[in-house]
Each structure stands twice: as structure tokens, then as C-alpha cells.
Amino acid sequence: MRREALLLVLAAATGSEARAAARARDGGTLRLAVLPEVRADRWGETPEGAVLRALVAAPLCRVDPSGRVQPVLASIQRTADGVSVVPRPGARFSSGAPLAAAELAQAWARAVERSPAARGALGPVRELAATLDQQSRGKAAALVLPLAHPWPDLEVSLCHPALAPVLGDGGGAGIGPYTPDGAERGRAVPAFPEGRPHPDGFQISALARRAAQRALETRSAQVLLGDGGDPAAPALFATYLVSRPAARPVVALLEPRLDRPALVRSFVGTPAAAMPGLLPPSLGGPERPSAAAGSPARGSGSALLLYTADRPAQRAVAQRLQILLRDAGVSLTLGARTPEALDRDWRAGQGDLALRSVLLPPAPAAALSVVLDLAGDPGTSRRELAALGALGDERDRAARTRERALQLAATLPVLPLYVEGLRARLDPALVDMRRDAFGLWILDDAWWP
């Protein structure tokens, strides 16, 4: 653990200078065509939304495809009983205010109120709410997070886009390679800790699917967010059907009728895959159901399913579930919510079922932490995470996590459905493009001849 922390410090000190030297040239405006549902993702909870949002609100750190954590806005140092998050000197909000431990604590306190990914990522922190509350009122340079138990994957979790520090509740003012210049434009930030981005700025156009495709074909846009995608890229945007204990019979009626591949094929679209287990295949989860779910039976009654209105795939799946449950004799009412309202209402006890989509961290144990938060059982979560965190070896921990995920699938009120990747297309002329371990494009390195 001490060696990893040292590597992080070194990377933080030398990363930006090394990449800056490799850049071919600066200049130009990066033009992005985005579909309406991407534009509506204010907090960057979908992969496409996260890519777009990272332009002005970068995450705390990045996990590269090999699993290495690279600091962006802060370095993460292990301490005796947890970690210390130390903001980097150049990390300043667009207002000029530097990122300090108090602002970070406040931003995360707000994030855990609206995002299961944020709650899952910070799940192992001891007395999370009190810790954040205490440090949000201090003036310490570093944010100290004591852990309830050993948790080697905390660094990966802290790089989650949901924990990108922002000021206030508007979902806007963060610290990114660009600073907003109106609602649709941004200007490059020369003092960004990772170095100045290649383009001088970016411009966003919200277009319908056909218009966006046309814009990419005619090179009016260089990046299309919301359409297309690489099936080979990591797919970590997982969707689960969570249920109340009273609604478990409804889930039991649904499960035998559920054809996940057909669901993905007809209603979700690419890049997406069926997810029969709690962990997606890209994290070693099963690709096929482990056993037959039983013969379809008929029941009766009614239930309320909450889903996120702004996500077309989720709406289509919700309607498909409504049809399947009707065939099973259950009348399903659909309740559309915004993402924040869905999280708030579900935690307040509304609804019998809910479709929850969450971008999982690119580490099995960290991902399971998020899934356990969705299950809403803090006791099980604490117990499982403590056991997994005790495994110091990454391979052993991953294997044990997959094993527990298979076992927990039978008991947790969380029915895995499918997992999606980033829906994005790039102008082939763009060079030097790279993805992180979440499968998200990093656009501030983009340049074109």
C-alpha cells in the first residue's frame, strides 16, 4: 500500500509535463454533437454524460486501462487508518477559488445525497456523513477519510465521475480542462493541473439522432455522444431492477420470462450486453444465467415501477417489463422520475420496483460496493466489504468478489438486467484519443491534423 501511494505521488508530480511534451499542437475548437438525452444528464451519471461533463468538471483522478490510478485534481495518500486526499496546487474552480478539503467534503456530501455510485464509492469510509460534515467546516489542506475496514480499491472508487468536485447544487461549476463560456461552449484552461488541453475550446450542439449522425458524417462535429459505440470497450453502466421485500413475488414472476439478450437486442441497443450476474462481464461477471430460472407462472396484483424518464433505453425496458408482468397477471404502473427524484423517492420508500442504472467502478470489489448500496442493506454491505477488503491480493480479492457476487445474487433484492458501454462516435481524423478504465473517452487530449 505504501508503494502504491509513492507511485501516485510521483505520477502527480511528473504526469502533466510528460504528456504536454507529446502534444503535436494546440488550437481549434472541438465540436461535439450530443443527443437530447445526453444533454439532459446534468450530473454526468451516464457514460456519455460523464464524458461531456468531464470537460468542465474533471474527476479527482483517472484509472487507466491497466488499472493504474493517475491523479488529476488531487493525490490520494494512504494513512494508518485510511487515506488522505490532497488537492493539487493548480486545481482551481472557474471562479478562481482553489480546491480545498472543505470544498471537496461539501461536494461529496452533496454527491452521496443523489448518487448511489458516490455512496458505493465512499461506502467503506467510517462514519461517512459525520466525517464529511466535520471536514467541510475545517480549513485543512487535505481531506482525511478514515476507513471502517481495509479497502484497497478506494483509490479506484474515488476516481468515479460521480465524485468530481463541483460547487453548489447546479451541477455546473467544477474544475476541468475547460471553463464554461455560456451553456454550449467552453474555453481551455491553461493552468489545469493535467496541463492545457489541446483544443482552444469546445462547442456543443444538441441534435436529434439523424441530425447528429449527419453532422459527424459531414465533419460538422468531431464527437457524437449518444449513438454508436465500441462493443469491445469496457461496459460498466449497469442497470438493475431493485425491489422492496414485498415485491419479491413480482420479481419471481418476472425472472423466468426475462430474456436478457433479447431485452438488450430489442430495447437497449449497442453497445450493451446482457448481465445475468451482479457484476458485468467486463468485471468478470457471468455472461449466461447460471441456472434455469424456473417455469413461468401466473400471479396477480399490482406494483409501481420507478424509472428514469430521460433515458430512452430505461423507458423501453420499463415498458417491456410492464408487458411481461401483464402476461404474468400483474398490473405494473410506471412512474417516471428524474435521476435525483428517483434516488430520493426510492430511498423515501416510494415504489415497489425501480430500475437503477449506475456507472460501476472498474474494479470488482468497488463495483460490488455500489451494487450493495443499491440493495439498501447497510449491514450486509459492511460485512461483505470488510471481508473482501481484508484480501490484500488484488487477484484473490477479485476472484472472491465474483464468487460472492454470484452467491449474493440469489438473496439481494437486486435483479441484474444489462450493462451498457459508452455510446459515442469519433471523427476518424481525431488522433491521440484514449479511454480510461471506465471506458470513457478523455477529450482534452484530442487533436486533429
Add this chain to the structure above:
Amino acid sequence: MRLRTLLLLAFALLALLPLAVTVPFASRRIEVTFSRELAARADSAAALASTELDRLRAEVEQSVTACAADPLTESVALQLESGLPPAADAMRGVAEGRPLTVLTLRDASGVSRSSAFLPARVGDVEPGLSAVRPGDAPVVVPVEVQNAEGVQLRPALLAARSVEAAHGTATLVGGQVLDDAWVSRLARFTGARVELQGPGLASAAAGTAEGRTVRRALPLGPAELTMAVGSAAVDETRTTLLRALLTAGALGLLLALVAGFLFARGITRPVEALTEGVRSVAGGALDTRVPAEGSGEVRVLVDAFNRMAEDLGHATRALRAAEQAAAWEGVARSLAHELRNPLTPLQMSLETLLAARKARDGRFDVLFVESAPAMLEEVERLRRTIDAFARFARLPAAQLEPLDLTTWTEQALGLAGARPGVALRWEPGPPLAVRADRDQLAQLLHNLLRNAEEAMPSGGQVTVRTRADGNRAVLEVEDTGPGIPADARARVLEPGVTTKASGTGLGLALGARIAQGHGGTLEVDAAPGGGALLRLRIPREGAAG
């Protein structure tokens, strides 16, 4: 019942009779007419609905044919067998801008592969669509309609067309769901209440049909379309008409009552006046006249009555004058008789004395002494007679006061006593409250007792009794004398009539006048023992009747 009331009732009956005959008849006629109107409206609504369905069939057929020929449909169909299946809602682009609410592309096995309106069914054999065959005329089948609240089965008018796919033929099924919006449009179009329902189908209804309804049903495959028109408007019109009729009837009845009252009053007032006049004349008011009102027979009757009353008054006054003349004749005769009787001996005594004086008869003094007392006696007799007539003539009006006739009679008898040889017997009756003039009553009792004593010169018994006879108090004086002959009983109460050798004949006449002044009568009867029985009847105070 009074004549006026009878006339009023007759008028009211006459006014109500036409109403009672007219209203049911008119109501029935209105009912029949409006029922026909209602049925015609229902038939019209059904005809309009049929027309609308025909139009919809043509529209669906045309739209589905156009969709089948759409290049986008062909493109989606070609994807069916490719490795990249079409999106579940790929047909949405085909349906855009077309009047369709169902559009599904099914593969050769009947599985829904893309649907514009129910993509959630993609991958399944959509129930209901199998009954729609390519090329057939549009048919109504149940289809699933999905919304946030759930999934419902609704009837839909669907047509199917074949579409060439990569390996075989796909089927495009499209049409319009006969949903709430369509039913509402149809209700507005036809002006009727429209209901669409069928077993297992979500029912839809729109429009209103209040009151009695007339329905027409159109079978639509698994559903039934019902057009209902209500009688509310018709009922309201009918009620308004009937109300107007009844109001006119009530007004007529009121006018008839007023006219009847005025008419009855015109007729009955002279009759009532005539009746009152008859009563007055019967009561003795012979000068009563009825005001000359009315006309025709009633006027003739009133005039005749007035003439009759006038004639009766004249006749009564003439009779009364004759009676008075007769009475005065009797009084004069009696007075002449009474005066003549003492005058003759008086004349003879005076002529004897004058002759003796002229003849210088020495017995003159003796004769004078002997004659003078007799002459004085005759003069005294003359004076008494004159006094009796004077009392009869001066009898004042009775001063009535309350008294008990029995007690008063007992006290009066105690003071009166009887002459020697005559026994007075008192038979008191119950207390008899009367109003009487004590002095006149004492005069009457005195006259009756004296009459009885004079009827028994050789003595006898006088019985005095009081008794009640209905609302009359009776005082009887009965003697044991020879009695009064039956033929003389009617006249002994007239002045100057007497059955005795001596007497003025005024005692009982005076008694009769006193009885009359007390509102009573004095009756002459025969006593059971043969004597005379004189009976006074006067009203009892406080007695009914």
C-alpha cells in the same frame, strides 16, 4: 249547500272538464311524437357512426398500403434476417405523419419485430394481430395499448399488407385504436352518447344521454358500439308544454271561479234578499220591501213579492181597523148597556119625585128619602163603570223584572184572602223564574180571583196553582162555579163581554192585555169539575226555546 256555492262548484267543474279531457290526450300525443323523434335521432346517430367507420376503414386501408410501400418499411423488413435486427421502435419513423395508432411489422412466424406504438411487444406474438390477414378488408380486433398506468386491451380497426423481406414475406399490420379520443370524437360527431365495450376490453364512453334512452348497437368484432340518445331535451320540451297547458288550465279555472262568483252573486243576491224579505213579512214586518235588483224572472219575482207585501200590509191594516171598530162597537155597546141600566131607575125615581113635587104630594119627602139612596147607589154604579173603562184604557207598558212566579203567587194569595163561603186552595209548583210587572201581575191575579168568586155567589172553592209547561210558566185559577159555556169562551176576553148578570166585562179583557204585555197569553178553559179554568202562560226566563 247554498245556491252560491253550488253555482261556484258548477263553474269550477265546467272549467276543469275540458282540462281533464285535453291534458291526457295532449300528453299522449306529445309522448308519441317525441318518441318518434328520439328513435329518429338514434337511427341518425347509428347511421353517422356507420359512415364514420366506413371512412375510417378506407383511411386505415390507404394508410397501411402507403406504409407497406414506404422505403423505410422495406429497409426494416430487410433487416429482419440480418445480424443487426431493427430497433424495436424502428417503425415509428414509418408511422410519423400518418393517421395510425397501430403499426407493427411481423415476421413470417407472426412474431412482432418492430412496432411503432407497442415496441415492448417486440419479440412476442402480439395477441390479436393474427386475425388480420393481408389483403383483407380492415377488421376490428383487440390490441394491447400501453401507457404508464398499465396495459389495456382495446378494439382497433386494423388492416394488413405483405412486405417483401430478405428471406420470405413479412406482414405489416396497422390501423387505428378505437380509443377514448375516437369515442369522444364520435360522440361529438353524432351528438349521442357513445359506448364501446366488449368482453375483456377496456370500455370507453363519451357524451351524455340523460333521461330515457334509445339505443342502437353496432357490432364491431369483439366489441359492440352503442349509440344512445337521451330523452332529457325531449322531456324538458314536453314538460314545458304540459306546464303551459296546466298553467292555462289553472288560469281558466281561476277566471271561471271569479266569473262564477260574480254570476252567482248576481243571481243569489236578489233571491237572498227575497228570502230575507219573506222572513221579515212572516215575522210581522209588513212594510218590508226587497230592493229591486236583478233582471228577468228574478226581477218579476221581486216586484211580485213587493206588491204582495204591500197588499198584505193594506189588508192587515184594514182588518186591524175593522177589529178595532168591532171592539169599539162592543165597548160602546157594553158602555151603553152599563150606563143605561142605572140611568133607567134613576130617571124613574127622578120622574116620580118630580111628579110628587108637582102634585104637591105629601109623600114627597118620604119618597125623596126613600129614592135618594137608590139614586146615589146608581150614580156610584155609574162611577165604578166609568173607572173600570178608564183603567182599561190607561193600562201602562209593563215594567218587567225578574221574579219567581210560584213564590210571588204564594205571597200574593196570602194578602188577598177570600170572601166568606169561598175556599181558597193553593197548589204551588216548582220555582218559575219569569220577568214580570209585579203590579200588573197583582191586578191580573185579583181579576181572576174576583171573576172566580163572582162565578160562585153561593160559595165554592177556588184553586190556584203554578206549574211549568216547557219554556212557559203557567198560573191557573180554577173555580167550582157553573163554568163558561164553550161558545162564549172565545169572546169572554173581549172588552165588555161577560156571562154574569152584573159586571163590566172588562176584568178578563184587562187580564188578557196584561198577559199580552208579558209576551204571554190568557186562556179560558173548562175545569175538570165543570167550573171555569183561566190559565196564564208567560215565558220562563232562562228556559230554552
